[in-house]
Amino acid sequence: MEQVGYGNQAQNLDAVFAALADPTRRALLTRLAEGEASVGELAAPFQISQPAVSKHLKVLEKAGLVERGIDEQRRPARLKAEPMAEAVEWMSYFKRFWGDSFDQLDDLLVKLKAQQEENKDG
Amino acid sequence: MEQVGYGNQAQNLDAVFAALADPTRRALLTRLAEGEASVGELAAPFQISQPAVSKHLKVLEKAGLVERGIDEQRRPARLKAEPMAEAVEWMSYFKRFWGDSFDQLDDLLVKLKAQQEENKDG
DNA sequence: TACTTCTATAACTAATAGGTTATGGAACAG
DNA sequence: CTGTTCCATAACCTATTAGTTATAGAAGTA
Numbered sequence: 250m251e252q253v254g255y256g257n258q259a260q261n262l263d264a265v266f267a268a269l270a271d272p273t274r275r276a277l278l279t280r281l282a283e284g285e286a287s288v289g290e291l292a293a294p295f296q297i298s299q300p301a302v303s304k305h306l307k308v309l310e311k312a313g314l315v316e317r318g319i320d321e322q323r324r325p326a327r328l329k330a331e332p333m334a335e336a337v338e339w340m341s342y343f344k345r346f347w348g349d350s351f352d353q354l355d356d357l358l359v360k361l362k363a364q365q366e367e368n369k370d371g
Numbered sequence: 372m373e374q375v376g377y378g379n380q381a382q383n384l385d386a387v388f389a390a391l392a393d394p395t396r397r398a399l400l401t402r403l404a405e406g407e408a409s410v411g412e413l414a415a416p417f418q419i420s421q422p423a424v425s426k427h428l429k430v431l432e433k434a435g436l437v438e439r440g441i442d443e444q445r446r447p448a449r450l451k452a453e454p455m456a457e458a459v460e461w462m463s464y465f466k467r468f469w470g471d472s473f474d475q476l477d478d479l480l481v482k483l484k485a486q487q488e489e490n491k492d493g
Numbered sequence: 494t495a496c497t498t499c500t501a502t503a504a505c506t507a508a509t510a511g512g513t514t515a516t517g518g519a520a521c522a523g
Numbered sequence: 524c525t526g527t528t529c530c531a532t533a534a535c536c537t538a539t540t541a542g543t544t545a546t547a548g549a550a551g552t553a
Contacts, residue, residue, distance in 0.1 A: 266392035330468035346452035
């Protein structure tokens with residue numbers, strides 16, 4: 250049984266929003282959007298120590314935003330963006346307070362989906 | 372110390388994501404979506420002290436998510452959701468990673484629309 | 494084996510966050 | 524004025540965060 254509103258996802262939302270609240274971590278995610286990278290590769294552009302990057306990666310990992318792999322000595326990090334969808338979903342509750350842009354995206358996707366259905370039928 | 376310039380947008384994203392990382396603050400925003408409320412009204416349902424709520428409101432205010440008014444002795448809080456749009460915009464860069472197939476995108480859409488309907492009904 | 498590379502972890506520090514109680518001030522009610 | 528209501532702020536405590544340096548271990552290389 251779930252209550253309406255927050256509760257089940259709240260804990261993960263805590264972790265996701267907190268992870269995104271740090272500019273270095275956001276930059277790491279942006280870098281990872283280009284492809285997986287080792288700790289060393291991630292640390293290089295930021296001029297903070299390697300242990301600091303390892304810590305950031307751990308925060309991202311706990312939020313579910315990053316997965317780690319094994320490649321010889323390396324432990325490459327890989328982006329996992331799904332938790333962002335939950336964050337966006339939570340914020341979508343408020344979209345009527347910030348205007349139509351979200352609605353427009355929504356409309357566009359509905360139209361595209363409808364076209365897909367048309368193609369299936371025809 | 373910062374090495375590579377994070378801009379004003381980044382600073383605001385820091386504040387917005389950090390503000391959203393607390394479940395009490397998210398609950399306050401959800402409450403404010405129903406309309407403006409005084410500090411006392413906001414504090415009542417949560418079992419934390421009034422000064423704690425005042426602090427949370429200050430965090431939300433600095434993130435631009437809340438505005439304060441004046442009504443006799445009261446200082447009602449009012450939702451301002453625009454900064455959420457910036458947060459969503461930032462995350463939209465990663466949309467391709469949480470579903471590049473239309474079916475997955477459609478799943479998200481269905482969830483969002485379901486919430487929308489809930490809001491209309493509730 | 495010995496050395497180098499890559500990363501994690503421990504130990505420490507300084508700052509911030511989230512909570513408390515106490516208190517004071519501003520705005521109404523009498 | 525007196526008292527009450529509403530709220531902000533101060534002072535304080537504890538836990539967490541973000542960084543550091545030092546070190547150890549695992550894996551590849553000579």
